[in-house]
Amino acid sequence: MTHTAVLSDAALNPGPRILCVDDEPNILASLRRLFRTQGYQVITAESGKEGLEKLETEPVDIVISDMRMPEMDGARFLEHVREARPDTLRLLLTGYADIQSILDAINRGEIYRYITKPWDDNDILLIVRHAFERKALEQEKQRLEALTRRQNQELKALNASLEATVQERTAELKRAHDTLLATNEKLKASFLTSIKVFSGMTEMRSKNLAGHSRRVADTARRLAVKMRLEPHEVQEVFVAGLLHNIGKIGFPDEMLSMPVSMMKGDMLGMYRKHPQLGEQLLTALEDLRGTARILRAQMERFDGEGLPDHVAGLAIPIGARILALASDFDNLQIGTLTQRRLRPDEAVTLILQNSGKRYDPQVVKAFAEIINGGQEDVAKEIQLTAGELQSGMVLSRDLFTNDGLLLLPADHVLDHRLIQQIMGYDVADEGRLKIYVRTDRRAA
Numbered sequence: 001m002t003h004t005a006v007l008s009d010a011a012l013n014p015g016p017r018i019l020c021v022d023d024e025p026n027i028l029a030s031l032r033r034l035f036r037t038q039g040y041q042v043i044t045a046e047s048g049k050e051g052l053e054k055l056e057t058e059p060v061d062i063v064i065s066d067m068r069m070p071e072m073d074g075a076r077f078l079e080h081v082r083e084a085r086p087d088t089l090r091l092l093l094t095g096y097a098d099i100q101s102i103l104d105a106i107n108r109g110e111i112y113r114y115i116t117k118p119w120d121d122n123d124i125l126l127i128v129r130h131a132f133e134r135k136a137l138e139q140e141k142q143r144l145e146a147l148t149r150r151q152n153q154e155l156k157a158l159n160a161s162l163e164a165t166v167q168e169r170t171a172e173l174k175r176a177h178d179t180l181l182a183t184n185e186k187l188k189a190s191f192l193t194s195i196k197v198f199s200g201m202t203e204m205r206s207k208n209l210a211g212h213s214r215r216v217a218d219t220a221r222r223l224a225v226k227m228r229l230e231p232h233e234v235q236e237v238f239v240a241g242l243l244h245n246i247g248k249i250g251f252p253d254e255m256l257s258m259p260v261s262m263m264k265g266d267m268l269g270m271y272r273k274h275p276q277l278g279e280q281l282l283t284a285l286e287d288l289r290g291t292a293r294i295l296r297a298q299m300e301r302f303d304g305e306g307l308p309d310h311v312a313g314l315a316i317p318i319g320a321r322i323l324a325l326a327s328d329f330d331n332l333q334i335g336t337l338t339q340r341r342l343r344p345d346e347a348v349t350l351i352l353q354n355s356g357k358r359y360d361p362q363v364v365k366a367f368a369e370i371i372n373g374g375q376e377d378v379a380k381e382i383q384l385t386a387g388e389l390q391s392g393m394v395l396s397r398d399l400f401t402n403d404g405l406l407l408l409p410a411d412h413v414l415d416h417r418l419i420q421q422i423m424g425y426d427v428a429d430e431g432r433l434k435i436y437v438r439t440d441r442r443a444a
Contacts, residue, residue, distance in 0.1 A: 016132055017041045017059060021051040021077065022066040022093065027117075031064065034121055035128070048072030052080055060088055062131050064115075067094035078111060087138075089131045091115060162408070169413060209245070209256060212330055214398065217241030219326035220319075226366040229318065237319045240294040244327055247278030247295065261338045272307055275299050294319035298327065303357050313360075321360040325351060325367055328358070381436045386426035389419045389435065397436040402429045 018040050020031045028044040035042045043058055045051035048069060055063075063081050067074035078090045095117030106114075112134070113127050220241040224234040248256065251274075255267060263271055275298050282292035297311070297320035304312030331337045332347040342350065348371055355364040381396035391414060399408045399422070407425060408418070414437075426433045 016061050017043065018128070019043045019045065019051060019054060019058070019060045019063045020065075021045045021048060021063065021069070021074075023047060023069045024066070027066070027093075034125070038125060040128075048074075048077030048080070051077060052084070055081065055085055055088075060085065061135060062089045062091065062128065064091045064093055064128075067092055087135075089135055091127065091131065093117065093119075165408075165412070165418065172413070209334070209336070211400070212334060212336075213242050213245060214400075215330050216244060216323070216326045219329060220322050222370055223322045223326060223363060223366050224319075226370055227318075227322070227362065233319065236290045236294060237322050239288065240291045240298075240319055240323050241326060243278065243282065243288075243291060244295060244298055244323055245274070245278075246281055247274030247276070249281075250277075257336075259335055259337060259339045272299070276308055290319070293317055294323055296320075298323045300324070301358050302360050306358075316360075318360075321363050325359050325363050329367075380438060380440050382439050384435050384437055385431070386419070386423040386433060386435060389414055389422065389437070391415050391419065392442045393437040394442060395436065396438040397434075399433070399435060401425060402432045 016039075018035055020028055020035075020042060021044075022028050022031075023046055025046065028046070032042045032044060043054055043060065045054055048065070049072060051063070051065065054060075063078065063085075065074040065077050065081075069077070074092055074094070078092065081088060081090055090111045092111045092114040094114055112131055115124055115127060217238050218241070221234060221238040224237040229237070248271075251270065255263070255271070258267075260268075260271060275296050279292045279296035282288040282295065285292075294317055296308070297316050300306035300309065300311055300316045300320060301324075302313060302316065302321065304310055328337065329347055329351060332342045332350060333344060335341040348368075351359060351367065352364060355361045393414045395408060395410050395412045395414070398410050399412075401407060407422070412418075414422075422433070422435070
């Protein structure tokens with residue numbers, strides 16, 4: 001009774017499947033015994049023709065074929081397998097040191113590996129295990145590519161929806177302001193909105209990073225204003241804050257949530273290069289070249305011990321000196337620099353202690369004044385629920401979903417249709433949308 005139950009479970013949960021093709025029955029028997037002990041399902045065929053017939057009816061993950069077989073050799077058989085089942089990994093089993101035969105199998109059958117007879121059981125099991133791991137990685141890659149395509153379509157749909165809203169607002173502004181000025185302001189808003197959407201793509205892969213770039217950008221902007229930078233410099237610092245992690249777009253998921261203090265070897269080397277990669281990604285965009293220079297220098301230290309160029313003091317771009325502090329302040333609190341998340345007051349203390357070392361003393365001074373002075377704009381905004389919104393209200397902050405997806409940019413004027421859409425998103429987010437509107441301004 002117990003044995004029957006075990007067989008039934010195996011039938012319901014089949015393991016990885018291997019097709020072994022060889023004209024020698026004893027070889028097939030040996031392979032079957034070896035692989036079945038590892039939980040693999042083994043299908044056998046004594047010729048290439050029989051193997052192709054079984055491929056038509058049996059799902060197979062890996063094919064292992066002998067090279068020397070009558071009627072159809074391994075190279076020709078594996079070529080047919082590649083044409084019929086391109087996703088099936090192909091291995092060649094050969095007892096001959098025939099380089100030309102192996103090359104034929106590589107060129108025609110595009111084999112993954114070849115195994116020599118007589119084989120070592122541990123070696124062949126390791127090769128097969130690696131083959132299954134590669135297949136799993138390829139399937140995961142295809143899944144992620146499909147996910148990326150789907151998300152891109154969703155972003156296109158969102159942008160299309162936002163574009164319609166932007167056009168409606170542009171028409172309203174044309175009635176109240178000069179047409180050229182209104183159009184120019186709209187282009188700037190659309191550009192910044194696109195940057196905000198793009199900056200959230202990496203953050204969507206890690207729960208810890210949700211909202212990180214927005215908080216860094218806001219802190220950096222306030223510091224730039226406090227230090228009396230020119231308007232275009234303030235804008236560059238703000239955009240740099242939104243995009244400062246763009247160089248991490250190729251990081252594996254586990255790296256995005258791993259504290260820097262735990263990284264070693266190649267992983268640490270990859271992390272240290274992300275500012276340069278961020279610069280490379282933005283350099284081709286003329287309007288973002290200033291931002292690109294800020295990104296490159298964001299890991300430089302005021303004492304000259306930073307990366308990648310080891311510049312010091314005022315030789316570091318002012319935007320990068322601001323960004324370094326703003327980024328570290330948030331990273332210390334969300335646990336991406338050290339294993340322990342610091343409280344805001346602990347993060348402030350650590351930054352003050354590193355004045356003149358990691359950070360520009362003037363930036364630290366401005367930071368201390370902002371922290372001690374509190375939020376300047378608190379009295380100009382109020383937080384509301386979706387049900388409390390009214391037509392004509394103006395958003396004082398960007399409106400995001402709980403997982404970091406941008407819905408509407410700041411300064412957007414709400415109407416009845418948009419409020420209904422916001423209420424729908426709020427229901428999906430279980431009432432957790434954080435909606436801030438201005439108290440000092442309503443649309444006419």
